[in-house]
Amino acid sequence: MFKVLLIDDEPGAIEGMQMWINWQELGFEVCGTCNNGMEGLQMIQDLGPDLVVTDVNMPLMDGLMMIEAWQKMESKPVRFAIVSGYSEFEYAQRSMRFGVNHYLLKPVIPEEAEEELREIHQELLDASAQQSLTRIASYEEVVSLIKRLLNKQLIEESDRSHLSKVSADKEEWNFCLIQTEPSSFADLRERATSLLEQEDRAYLVDLDMNSFGIVCGYDGSANREGSSCRIMHELKHLYSPYRVFMATGAGESTLLQIECCYHTAKEAMSYQFYDQADHRMISFKSIRNKPFHYHYDQMQLMEGMIAAITLLDKSGFQKAVESAASSFREMLIAPEIVKKVAIHMLYRIIEIMREASEVQAESLIGKYRLSRNSGSLLTLNDVMGDLLSCGEECIDWLLSEQLKQSQGIIHAINSYIREHFAECLSIKKLAEVFYLHPVYLGQLLMKKNGISFHELLHDLRVEEAVRLLGENRLKNSEIAEQVGYSHYSQFLKQFEARKHMSPNEYKKTMF
CATH class of the missing domain: 3.30.70.270 (Reverse transcriptase/Diguanylate cyclase domain)
Known part of the structure; x- marks a missing residue:
């Protein structure tokens, strides 16, 4: 749809053009009307019509004066159509000087006007297409010159003048x-x-x-x-x-x-x-006044993270990563330095995993795609998030493997204790048999059995003493020695603590 402005000092003429001409069917919409050239000049500027259909002989400013004034303003190109009677033929001749070659006779006959308007509509379509091609060509020319400048390529003086314009x-x-x-x-x-x-x-x-x-x-x-x-x-x-x-x-x-x-x-x-x-x-x-810093002492940071992973300390690792992220942000360390530190740390974590499982190490490499950290669409949260997730996954896997191994060895340790409880058995001797640190061994037994090594040892000895008391063939002192106590008083203390009575009292309940 093209916009059309109607100008005539006779209200009936404007009303007739609006009523008897099917503007929409012809590809136009009436955007405004007025009754003199002075007002028309302002409306052309405000409404930006594509076509102005104007009477010639009007008060204040006639149609030809208005056309001449508009063209001198060097504003948006507008097509004009003159409306005049036979007696004003000289106006039509004058209008040709301004490039106006469309003329409607008064009174306006709809059929004749529509034929003229169809011709104007086609001219507007052709002009619009040409303008579009010209605009595209001009756009592409400017884009091409901008690219040449960005690539530091020399451009002709004529092109420089064009860009300046x-x-x-x-x-x-x-x-x-x-x-x-x-x-x-x-x-x-x-x-x-x-x-x-x-x-x-x-x-x-x-x-x-x-x-x-x-x-x-x-x-x-x-x-x-x-x-x-x-x-x-x-x-x-x-x-x-x-x-x-x-x-x-x-x-x-x-x-x-x-x-x-x-x-x-x-x-x-x-x-x-x-x-x-x-x-x-x-x-x-x-x-512009916030420069990046390129020096960062990463040794302390990495030692803290590696120590946490070695100790399987998930909480400690999380704190180390959070501390590093805060330090990077506070010091405004250059992104490429942060990425290098993170990649180096990821490889250290994967090497720790590789010592335990080659398959799991390769899985981490595939999952965390270490090369991604060289990409541009990354934030500090992305980089440190990958580092945190990788470390946590490593710790979780190592903990699960340690648990599996400890479950197997705990079964063997408990079996050994049941077979040798009557001997002079200590946590130190047990640690030597199974090549474990005494403290770690004690923790494993507590976690698996729910009671300490010594409690388990006394429980087994008292259970065996109860069985021997039931046989009624050995003295109490002999039973104490047979189940592993070198002093009767120690046997008595442990027995009473568990059965809440002395061995003799317990024997009476059995017979």
Whole structure:
């Protein structure tokens, strides 16, 4: 649909054109009406019609004066159609001087007017198509020149002049760098392209894999360096369901300096590593006085993590990772340094796992994809989260394996105790038999049996004493010695503690 403005000082003439001509069927919509050239000039400027159908002889300013005034303003091209009677043929001749070659006779006959309007509609369609092709060609030419500048390629003087002319339309230019995940790149690029179709002086430039840039021109002091234009705010809204990083550079007054904007945008983008909000745009202005630090003593950090894994201390490992993350953030360590430290630590963890199981070590490598840490779309939380998960998984697996092994050895230890309880058996001697540390052995027995080694030893001896008392063939002192007590008093103490009576009293209950 093309917009048409009707101008005539006779209300009946305007009413007749609106009533008897099927504008919509002809591809037009009436956007406004007025009754003199002065008012018509203002409405053309305000409404932006594609076609103006105007009477010639009107008060204040006639139709031809209005057309001449509009053309001198060098504004948007508008087609005009003159409406006049036979007696005003000289107006039609004069109108040709202004490039007006469409003429409607009064009174307007709908059939004749519609034929003329169909011709005008086709001219507008042809002009629109030509403008579209010209606009696309101009757009692609500017994008091509921007790419050449970004790649540090020389451009002809004529091309520099062209870019300077394009630059003059806006007070300032900037570069917004956008990085996406591979799976969403095509969709997000298409959304940006659709948005830019409605914008003046905004260009999409394809860059490396999974990244593109938007070059925007700004007007007014409110859009100075570091601020985001409306396009960027709309993109943030469109991209909210996705993982996207965006950064703007330092503004420049000309497209010839767009390479500087691009490099400052890249510098700002690296600070997304420490940004909690994936969809917040970072400007170069916000980070220009916050330099990264490249020196970091990682030995203490790594020793703490390795010690925690060696001791199978999951809580200690978590605290070590959290402490490292806080330290990185507080010191603003360069992302590439943090990634190198994390990768090195991941390999150390996997080597510890490899000593226990080659299969499990390879599983960790495949799961945590150590090469991913070299990617650009990562934050500190991502890197340290991978490190934490890998370490915790390693500790969990080693603990489960240790438990399996300890269950098997505990069965053998308990069997040995039952066979040798009547001997001079101690936790130290037991540790020597099974090649275990006495403290660790004591902990294993407590965890498996629910009671200490000494409690288990006395229980077994008293149980055997009860059996021998039932046979009624040995003295109490002989029984005490046979079950492993060198002193009767010790036997008596342990027996009474468990049976709540003396051996003699217990014997009486049996016979």
